Amino acid sequence: MSLYYEAAAILANPDNIGGSLKSRIYKKKDLKSTPAQIFALVAESSKWSVVLKPVIEKCGLLAEEKKLTPILALLLSHDLLLAKNGVAAPANHVLKLAITRHKARLSAEFTKARIQHGHAALDAFREAVNNGELDKEDGAVQKISRHPRWVRVNTIKSTLDQQLSTTFKGFRETDNLKDVLLAAKRSKIYYKDPNIPNLLALPSRIDLSRSPAYTSGQIIFQDKASCFPAYLLDPVPGDGDVIDATAAPGNKTTHLAAIVSSQLRTGQKQKVIAFERDKGRTVTLQKMVKLASANSVVQVKGSSDFLATTPGSGEFANVGAILLDPSCSGTGIVGRDDAIKMHLPEVQGGTKSSQKLDKSKKRKRGDEAGNTSEATATLNLHLDDSTPEETPIEGKLSERLAALSKFQLHILNHAMRFANARKITYSTCSIHFEENEGVVFQALASSAAKQGGWRVLAREEQVDGLKNWHRRGIWEDEKVSCDLDEGSKREVLNACIRCDKDTEEGTMGFFVAAFVRDAENVPAQLPEATVDDVEEWNGFSDDGGGEKTEDIDGAAVQQPEKQKKKKRKASGQ
Numbered sequence: 137m138s139l140y141y142e143a144a145a146i147l148a149n150p151d152n153i154g155g156s157l158k159s160r161i162y163k164k165k166d167l168k169s170t171p172a173q174i175f176a177l178v179a180e181s182s183k184w185s186v187v188l189k190p191v192i193e194k195c196g197l198l199a200e201e202k203k204l205t206p207i208l209a210l211l212l213s214h215d216l217l218l219a220k221n222g223v224a225a226p227a228n229h230v231l232k233l234a235i236t237r238h239k240a241r242l243s244a245e246f247t248k249a250r251i252q253h254g255h256a257a258l259d260a261f262r263e264a265v266n267n268g269e270l271d272k273e274d275g276a277v278q279k280i281s282r283h284p285r286w287v288r289v290n291t292i293k294s295t296l297d298q299q300l301s302t303t304f305k306g307f308r309e310t311d312n313l314k315d316v317l318l319a320a321k322r323s324k325i326y327y328k329d330p331n332i333p334n335l336l337a338l339p340s341r342i343d344l345s346r347s348p349a350y351t352s353g354q355i356i357f358q359d360k361a362s363c364f365p366a367y368l369l370d371p372v373p374g375d376g377d378v379i380d381a382t383a384a385p386g387n388k389t390t391h392l393a394a395i396v397s398s399q400l401r402t403g404q405k406q407k408v409i410a411f412e413r414d415k416g417r418t419v420t421l422q423k424m425v426k427l428a429s430a431n432s433v434v435q436v437k438g439s440s441d442f443l444a445t446t447p448g449s450g451e452f453a454n455v456g457a458i459l460l461d462p463s464c465s466g467t468g469i470v471g472r473d474d475a476i477k478m479h480l481p482e483v484q485g486g487t488k489s490s491q492k493l494d495k496s497k498k499r500k501r502g503d504e505a506g507n508t509s510e511a512t513a514t515l516n517l518h519l520d521d522s523t524p525e526e527t528p529i530e531g532k533l534s535e536r537l538a539a540l541s542k543f544q545l546h547i548l549n550h551a552m553r554f555a556n557a558r559k560i561t562y563s564t565c566s567i568h569f570e571e572n573e574g575v576v577f578q579a580l581a582s583s584a585a586k587q588g589g590w591r592v593l594a595r596e597e598q599v600d601g602l603k604n605w606h607r608r609g610i611w612e613d614e615k616v617s618c619d620l621d622e623g624s625k626r627e628v629l630n631a632c633i634r635c636d637k638d639t640e641e642g643t644m645g646f647f648v649a650a651f652v653r654d655a656e657n658v659p660a661q662l663p664e665a666t667v668d669d670v671e672e673w674n675g676f677s678d679d680g681g682g683e684k685t686e687d688i689d690g691a692a693v694q695q696p697e698k699q700k701k702k703k704r705k706a707s708g709q
């Protein structure tokens with residue numbers, strides 16, 4: 137099969153295989169062309185499709201060449217008009233013959249299009265297309281993007297200045313995030329985040345996934361909000377070791393590692409112990425730690441349940457700080473704005489590009505893709521996969537929230553029992569009070585917090601970048617009981633940090649709060665898990681609650697509550 141047939145078959149996706157374009161290409165066995173070749177052809181043709189679609193339609197290519205489907209016509213026209221080496225097929229190949237027959241008309245229409253777009257030379261036209269400037273003209277569909285591409289410079293491997301003078305050389309700095317949100321989606325502009333050090337915002341569709349900085353782990357794609365927990369935890373060498381209790385895919389682990397590494401002096405030792413219960417996600421975590429060159433600081437405890445640890449054990453005697461970012465409803469997660477559109481040509485005055493694609497060798501026109509929008513004849517292509525920080529959990533919302541918040545409180549209480557811990561951050565990518573402030577208030581009222589001397593880290597005590605962040609906790613009546621007076625309640629809410637999705641701040645929906653205890657409040661003896669605390673959480677049940685137990689809390693879920701209580705007593709938790 138030629139490059140073009142292979143690329144067209146992947147795009148048509150007749151078997152409706154999920155995942156990004158890249159993963160579909162790289163997972164496909166028995167390809168004759170290299171995945172890189174196919175990916176480049178599709179990505180480039182998509183970028184140009186806004187220009188090529190009308191060019192192809194004006195030439196009547198599809199009406200005359202029955203062998204060409206809209207996708208084939210687009211891919212071939214792209215290579216004929218724009219690829220350095222032209223169409224990659226032998227001179228007598230049926231596809232090459234079909235497209236070269238129309239070379240003169242296609243070239244003439246293409247030149248007209250270039251001039252209409254106001255470019256005297258092909259290089260300038262190329263630059264405009266690469267910057268996504270034509271998408272903006274395309275029916276004025278360009279809305280303000282709400283989600284920039286957030287890029288954290290991994291300071292273990294690079295510095296912000298190094299990145300600005302290499303990866304982002306030629307990019308223009310703006311001091312207004314709005315300029316990035318309004319910019320053409322691939323234009324070269326960046327904004328240095330004022331809250332989180334070493335964080336940049338770029339236009340949402342900037343393609344950095346093949347840049348050396350990304351592939352070598354010098355930069356990491358991480359939403360701004362997701363950078364809050366490690367920064368708020370603010371681990372310093374005097375804190376001792378840091379636990380990341382629920383770590384995969386490892387964005388916050390590698391961020392913690394970067395902060396820890398930046399402060400360590402020769403001879404000092406401080407490690408980040410990263411727990412991840414899920415086997416598959418452990419592999420991702422290990423890869424991410426390795427790519428970020430964080431191995432010397434991070435110890436991965438893969439396929440390990442944080443809840444199964446014994447907080448008083450000698451192994452954790454040096455743990456002074458814990459980052460807890462447990463499973464949640466994922467309701468703050470936002471879809472990325474980085475899908476690229478492939479505009480497909482239509483047969484002029486004839487069939488729409490929505491007939492069936494014949495799976496046999498004889499190609500008919502067609503519904504070349506399950507994800508073709510008929511009205512606009514476009515394919516939406518998500519170029520890249522990245523492992524999501526959270527897998528949204530399905531089921532009835534109120535039941536999910538009840539089960540999740542019990543689990544979250546339980547795991548937070550567990551963290552509070554670590555003998556020498558002095559700082560904890562608790563975060564979720566949920567927008568719901570129940571999983572956020574609700575858990576914080578219940579945790580403060582728990583015996584683990586009371587006996588352990590835990591309190592919230594007040595806003596004035598927070599690191600500068602977050603002290604200045606204006607979105608704070610919210611209160612929802614009748615969701616949890618609170619015996620605090622109004623002033624104390626306000627203080628707790630003011631200590632809670634929120635990010636809202638779909639705002640001009642460009643973040644996902646997120647929540648984080650920090651708990652601290654002062655040295656004099658650390659009890660000499662470990663507080664035991666009391667019946668009250670244990671009864672807060674009964675595990676997730678398969679019956680009726682609708683929770684997918686394996687998604688949330690694996691093995692512990694199936695234990696009868698009595699058994700669990702006994703087990704915890706025995707392990708001193």
Ligand SMILES: C[S@@+](CC[C@H](N)C(=O)[O-])C[C@H]1O[C@@H](n2cnc3c(N)ncnc32)[C@H](O)[C@@H]1O
Pocket residue numbers: 362381382383384385386387388389411412413414417440441442443461462463464525526688689
């Ligand atoms: C929200 S994700 C963490 C995202 C991660 N902090 C990041 O920023 O890349 C929660 C993770 O916790 C894991 N997890 C849930 N319960 C756990 C437990 N009891 N012990 C260890 N890991 C757990 C889940 O498998 C999931 O990978």
